[in-house]
Amino acid sequence: MSLIELRNISKSYKGLTLFENTSVSFEKEKIYGIIGHNGSGKSVLFKMICGFVFPDHGGIFVNGEELGKNRRFPENFGIIIDKPGYLGDKTGFENLRYLADIQNKISDEKIKETLEKVGLHYTIKQKVKDYSLGMKQKLAIAQAIMEDQEVLLLDEPFNALDVDSVENIRGLLKSLNNEGKTILLTSHNNEDIEVLCDHVFRIRNYKLEQIK
Numbered sequence: 001m002s003l004i005e006l007r008n009i010s011k012s013y014k015g016l017t018l019f020e021n022t023s024v025s026f027e028k029e030k031i032y033g034i035i036g037h038n039g040s041g042k043s044v045l046f047k048m049i050c051g052f053v054f055p056d057h058g059g060i061f062v063n064g065e066e067l068g069k070n071r072r073f074p075e076n077f078g079i080i081i082d083k084p085g086y087l088g089d090k091t092g093f094e095n096l097r098y099l100a101d102i103q104n105k106i107s108d109e110k111i112k113e114t115l116e117k118v119g120l121h122y123t124i125k126q127k128v129k130d131y132s133l134g135m136k137q138k139l140a141i142a143q144a145i146m147e148d149q150e151v152l153l154l155d156e157p158f159n160a161l162d163v164d165s166v167e168n169i170r171g172l173l174k175s176l177n178n179e180g181k182t183i184l185l186t187s188h189n190n191e192d193i194e195v196l197c198d199h200v201f202r203i204r205n206y207k208l209e210q211i212k
């Protein structure tokens with residue numbers, strides 16, 4: 001059984017049909033990349049996979065269970081979709097602390113360790129409203145990985161990152177994958193993901209085609 005299966009899905013917005021009758025499966029413990037231009041449907045695809053948006057036709061199955069039937073959202077997913085919102089007057093640590101408290105309990109140590117992994121430990125006292133775009137992006141990555149979720153759905157995780165940070169985050173994702181995490185990520189830039197991913201799809205003419 002595949003970890004995630006999209007079965008004959010289509011999604012339309014005002015005359016625009018995305019992924020017309022597409023079927024694709026994602027297997028455990030692999031890294032998948034999805035490349036597409038702005039507006040090609042990357043974020044919509046991820047919103048469907050995590051149950052925020054439903055396809056008009058077809059179904060999304062996670063561990064064999066169809067989303068929207070007995071289960072609205074998949075379990076054990078760490079997610080970045082589009083631009084996440086933060087509390088500007090709080091520090092990065094405080095934002096993660098707040099998000100961690102909604103779901104489960106994570107220790108302060110775990111949050112600090114995660115901030116260090118993404119390269120934000122030196123900003124511990126800085127408020128998020130003073131963060132650069134790249135720093136906000138790192139905070140989004142920290143939020144997605146801090147709970148040790150089995151599946152990471154990362155929409156454009158390399159956006160706004162400088163070259164060294166891209167290298168660091170690539171290494172981080174590789175090591176999480178070595179620990180057994182399944183990772184799906186999108187990018188509008190081929191180079192960012194082709195070295196990292198086991199399999200790559202491109203969205204062209206609003207359809208998914210496998211290129212690796």
Ligand SMILES: Nc1ncnc2c1ncn2[C@@H]1O[C@H](COP(=O)(O)OP(=O)(O)O)[C@@H](O)[C@H]1O
Pocket residue numbers: 013014016036037038039040041042043044045
């Ligand atoms: N809620 C919505 N209402 C209308 N159109 C939408 C909606 N969400 C997405 N779209 C359209 O679907 C297309 C794909 O969007 P999106 O998945 O966000 O692209 P991207 O690949 O840049 O992430 C775009 O043309 C966008 O305008």
Ligand SMILES: [Mg+2]
Pocket residue numbers: 042043044082155
């Ligand atoms: Mg997008």
